[in-house]
Amino acid sequence: MKTRLIVFLITVTTSLIAMADHGKETFLFRKVDYQQGLSNSAVLSLFQDNEGLMWFGTYDGVNCYDGKSMEVFRSDFSEQKTLSNNVIHSIQQADSSCLWITTHLGANRFSKDSRQVICNYEFSGDFVIHSNNAGNTWVLGYDWIAYYNTHHHRFVQIEVPSIKMLRVDERAFVTDEGDLYLLPYESGDLYRFSLNAFDRDTLSTQLTVVPSHFHSKPIQHVCYQNGIFCFYDSDYDLFVYDISRKSKIYIRNITEIVQRYGKITGIVPFYEDIIIAFQTNGLIRLRLSQKYAEEIIDPNIRIYGIYNDSRQGVLWIGTDGQGALMYTKKYSIATNLMLSSLSPNLSRQVRSVMTDKYGGLWFGTKGDGLLHVKNYRDGMQVAATEIYFLDKKQDASSYIKPNREFQVYALQQSRYMNGFWVGTGRTGLCYYSFDDGKLHEFSSQSAGAVRKLAEVHAIFEENDSVLYVATSGEGFSKIIVDRSRQDMQIKSWKRYSFFHEQQELNLFYGMVAQGDSLLWLGSRQRGLVCFNRKTEEYQTYSLNEMLHKSVDDILSLHWHGEQLYVGTTSGLVRISFEGHKLDARYIGREQGLLNDMIHSILEDDNGLLWLGTNRGLIKFNPENSFSHAYYYSGGIQIGEFSDDAYYRCPYTGSLFFGGIDGLLYLDKKVSAVPEYYPEILLRKLVIEKTFVNLREHYLPDRKGLQMKGAKLSFSLFFVVPDYASRGDVEYSYMLEGYDKDWGSFSSVNEASYFNVPSGDYLFKVRYKKDVFTTEYKTFTIPVHILPPWYQTVYAYLVYMLLGIVLAMCVIHLFRKYFRHEQMMKKLLESENRNVSLAADNYQAREVLNTCTLIYQACDQLSDKNLSSEEHTDKVGQIRESVMSLLFGCGLGDECFRMLSSLHFTVSDRLCLLKLAEEALQVLEKEGNETSLIQLDIPENFTFPAYKNALRCILYFSYLYISRCKAGEVLLTVTEKEGCMVLAFTSQDTTVANLYKVLSDGELLSIKAKDSDDMFRIRTIQRFVFSALKQQNCTLHYVSDAEQGKNKLSITFEPVVIAEQGGTRKTVLLLEDRDEIVWLINALLSDEYEVCPVKSVQAAFDEMHRSAPTLFLVDMLMYADAESTFIKYVNKNRSLLSKTAFIPMLTWKASAAMQKELILWADSYIVLPYDIPFLKETIHKVIYGKQEAKQIYMEDLEGWADSIVCTTAEQADFIRKFLQVVEHNLDCEDMGSTFVAERMLMSPRQFYRKFKEISGMSPSDLIRDYRMEKAARLLRNEELSIQEVISEVGISSRAYFYKEFTRRFGMTPKTYREHLQKLEE
Secondary structure, X not given: OHHHHHHHHHHHHHHHHHHHHHHHHHEEEEEEOHHHOOOOOEEEEEEXXXXXXXXXXXXXXXXXXXXXXXXXXXXXXXXXXXXXXXXXXXXXXXXXXXXEEEEOOEEEEXXXXXXXXXXXXXXXXXXXXXXXXXXXXXXXXXXXXXXXXXXXXEEEEEOOOOOOOOOHHHHEEEOOOOOEEEOOOOOOEEEEEEEOOOOOOOOOOOEEEEXXXXXXXXXXXXXXXXXXXXEEEOOOEEEEEEOXXXXXXXXXXXXXXXXXXXXXXXXXXXXXXXXXXXXXXEEEEEEHHHOXXXXXXXXXXXXXXXXXXXXXXXXXXXEEOOOEEEEEEOOOOOEEEEHHHOOOOOOOOEEEEEEOOOOOEEEEEEEEOEEEEOOHHHXXXXXXXXXXXXXXXXXXXXOOOOOXXXXXXXXXXXXXXXXXXXXXXXXXXXXXXXXXXXXXXXXXXXXXXXXXXXXXXXXXXXXXXXXXXXEEOOOEEEEEEXXXXXXXXXXXXXXXXXXXXXXXXXXXXXXXXXXXXXXXXXXOOOOEEEEEOOOOOEEEEXXXXXXXXXXXXXXXXXXXXXXXXXXXXXXXXEEEEEOOEEEEEEEOHHHOOOOOOOOEEEEOOOOOEEXXXXXXXXXXXOOOOOEEXXXXXXXXXXXXXXXXXXXXXOOOOOEEEEEOOEEEEEOOOOOOOOOOOOOOEEEEEEEOOEEOOHHHHEOHHHOOEEEEOOEEEEEEEEEOOOXXXXXXXXXXXXXXXXXXXXXXXXXXXXXXXXXXXXXXXXXXXXXXOOOOOOOOEEEEXXXXXXXXXXXXXHHHHHHHHHXXXXXXXXXXXXXXXXXXXXXXXXXXXXXXXXXXXXXXXXXXXXXXXXXHHHHHHHHHHXXXXXXXXXXXHHHHHHHHHHHHHHHHOOXXXXXXXXXXXXXXXXXXXXXXXXXXXXXXXXXXXXXXXXOOEEEEOOOOOEXXXXXXXXXXXXXXXXXXXXXXXXXXXXXXXXEEOOEEEEEEEEOOOHHHHXXXXXXXXXXXXXXXXXXXXXXXXXXXXXXXXXXXXXXXXXXXXXEEOOOOEEEEEEEEOOOOOOOOOOOOOEEEEEOOOHHHHHHHHHHHOOOOEEEEEOOHHHHHHHHHHHOOOEEEEEHHHHOOOHHHHHHHHHHOHHHHOOOEEEEEEOOOOOHHHHHHHHHHOOOOEEOOOOHXXXXXXXXXXXXXXXXXXXXXXXXXXXXXXXXXXXXXXXXXXXXXXXXXXXXXXXXXXXXXXHHHHHOOOOHHHHHHHHHHHEOOOHHHHHHHHHHHHHHHHOOOXXXXXXXXXXXXXXXXXXXXXXXXHHHHOOOHHHHHHHHHHHHO
């Protein structure tokens, strides 16, 4: 009896273990914990909303899980609209877009779109919320019940019958119809509470309460889910009740189970079984197939609650410390055979695979030999695995790595012997015989030939004695085997050489046959090679040249019907044959492949291709080019596959793939994922790289999305809540109206768009789980991108109106402007009739005049009794600074260019020696060194040339040579071919430098004595340039290195002697400087007869004799003898009245003399700066209307150079102006408008009259008047400086000091001290 009992217990125990093992094989656990982003490992509550999203309530907030990512919501008192507390008791549906999240501080109505709490509700005492998927909500306390009115958004209490309401969290639930089912405590009764509507606009209720005696015994525990609730009574009898069918089914008694495992936290149907969860002792299953016998699933789980997702067949478990668990059927497309399960010493990747007729599996490795697994379908059993090497074999259980690695790259079943061929690395070709169970090398007689066949990767058996082998390094060979002896030998061996563009192809991995004669080889170097076994001819095909992609490195080949699929390191290529032509099509990442390193290709019975890649296994449909990737998904545990290691079993049809960790095979009997296609959910919206509230952009009832922007960038995140397939979903999307077509399928669940213009679009997303053309689940939502306010229709209407108004205003202003311009043009024409002929040079003349005025101001300073050397030095500094400004800004050059338009005349032939000596004498008189200049000119040499022009050229050349102070220069003159050649010769670089000066035409900076001398030199230099150009002179420079001489030749063409006809006006020139006489003579000789004299007495004697038209005087001659000159002038005043008089003033002449001369002179110029304007001034005096002599006014002593009154009317105007200024000095803001009003004139009339008299502005004159008066007041020592400032009507002391210093060159204090020193 005891023996029988022991046998029975052993049998039961064995069957239970087998059942448990079978269960573990069928079902598996998957964790959702901190690695997926769960905020806390204690999951207090579970809930799946109406969209399929899973919500987990923890001690640290609410977690939303969509199968791909986790989103956490917590309480944050620093922000509004967050949870009231982080400890979550329950989660229920509130409506289609909201949830009830219950904490011990109240109920939170949470919006899934905005991710915020809309409203908080607090209740007195403990409470429980129950609702259904439609959001029909009831809340229960110990003695009260309320429902949620969706119209008023508040809870409304109802009358409760006298019942015992304890543990209502598990003894009450809401059905799909919205009815509340309540099972009173310690009772078998059932109360059903029904409302006609939850959204009435009145708070009065039409409640129906239906009590019934549901069960004969008191009910102890109730668990409701999905329209079915399970319960057990006081006798622990377990029942399942279907509400829709109103059927109650007895399961079994669970008294012993409760006693053994403790408190129950959940009971749910799961497939055909019942799952019971215990608070501290895990899960058990009551199997229907075994009459609900109990089976322990996992006893080591502490459980808060469970939920059955019947749509996907997933049991969700909320645990204490392990996060959320998923308990689901095992889904795997492949059986994995891992090397690590055989021996820890097996580490080399699998490189070849084969099965035999005895049910065994053979696979070669890259170094760990050839492995044989007997009856591989029973799994990788260590005891049934052997490892072969050439000289021995080992059991996998005791495997030790040999000293020498043994690589096996190819296994080929033989059709003519009981064995198979083996392609190895170093050994080359071997064979295995099932007869003796050994691995054989070829005999030593042919070992030399075999050694040449190292790295054999593919073998083709033509017949019982002929083999073709492809190697990596030794190319392609044909081998004839001799089987007549016991040990096979190689009878003969032939190696074929293949070339493509002079490159030998000798690296081959793949080889497939076509028909009876063709072999296709995949080269690692240059694409495909087609070899004809009968004719031994070959043809190469470069896929790179055909497709213009790097696809010539071939790893694998496979025939699919009449098409050849080629696996390369850069993608898949499909070859179609059209006669003798090949048509290639590329399939890569752009076409949807997850990885484009194709190591292996096999085909299943459904015509689908399976591709082994660097990142998992890809299922490819050749009919539509759809692909689906399995990277550590679908039960596949190998991530990277190997070359050569792919094989289709001819006995079972299984597909084998070898990889770096082992191998796997696909079998028809492998379970598939459940067919479940949930809806696509829109999860997040990002606008301009910022996450935004999705609810704020939804249109009512989620009928569309609305955004705003001109060029908008946004991203949409979407997901399929698919938990069973572990995210094995691929998406494709498009924005209709923006994208032209659907994008390729990928696992990326984000659609990003950049710079999308405003408009109406339709966003579409679809997904697939396989490679077949099925009806996809498609999510569609309109997207409205509103333009910014400045691009709306109303804005454009406003722009149009503003444009019209602006255009009208512009037209009006243009018309007004043109009328004004026409009127001003007429006015200016009438005012400018007497404008100078040199109007084009007005700007340059103004600058020069301004400089002249500054010079005169300096003269006035020197005219006073200021004998201080410091004051004289100051005047000299001002004068030199003005000259630096004049030449630095280039304005002087503009005036010099007027000399380029000179015209020359000649009346007789010139004696060149006399002219050269005369120029040399002038240079000596000026104090220049002339000993370096030697003349070699014949005395009787004459030539028709312009005297003054030639004289100036010689003078300037002499001047340059003398100031260079170098070697001697010889001047010679010869006549050649009717032209005169003027030659300068020297032994140093002096002549070369002179050539550069004369040929460049740029003004040269020659060192001068002072600024006057500088101006004179520049004037002569510009005159020389003009003379050379207008006489068409040719400059030629020759350097003779042998004789050491440098020669500059200037060739002059002869000029026509002008006929002396008619009388010309005579200009009497009083000047003692010869170079100035030459220059003025050259300027005037074309129109006037110039009569030079060198003394005032000679001048007046000439006036008595010839009565010249114009008297031109250089006042520099009498700078130190002014009284002598004035004496002669007064004596001959009557004679001067008949001749026009123009004094040439200089700063060295006294101010008193200048004023007196200006009073009765016809005009005046300033030497040397007005020489370019001399001809213009003379022409104006002689031929133009004579201007009135300037009226001298004592009141304008300080502005005599700025204000010129030529009529009594103008003098009276200035006197009135100064009177107004004097009487209104206390008015600080006095300007031209103020003065014009006091003078009873319009501002425009006043301004025009003032500009006729002065080049200054009225405000400048008023300012200078204040400063002049201040200077006079400073002479009175009794007045302080501040009193002086007030007297002249200025309030700002800083402004006064600034303007006074500008006017007088010193501060008021210094000026007063200077006056005191002068008086002393």
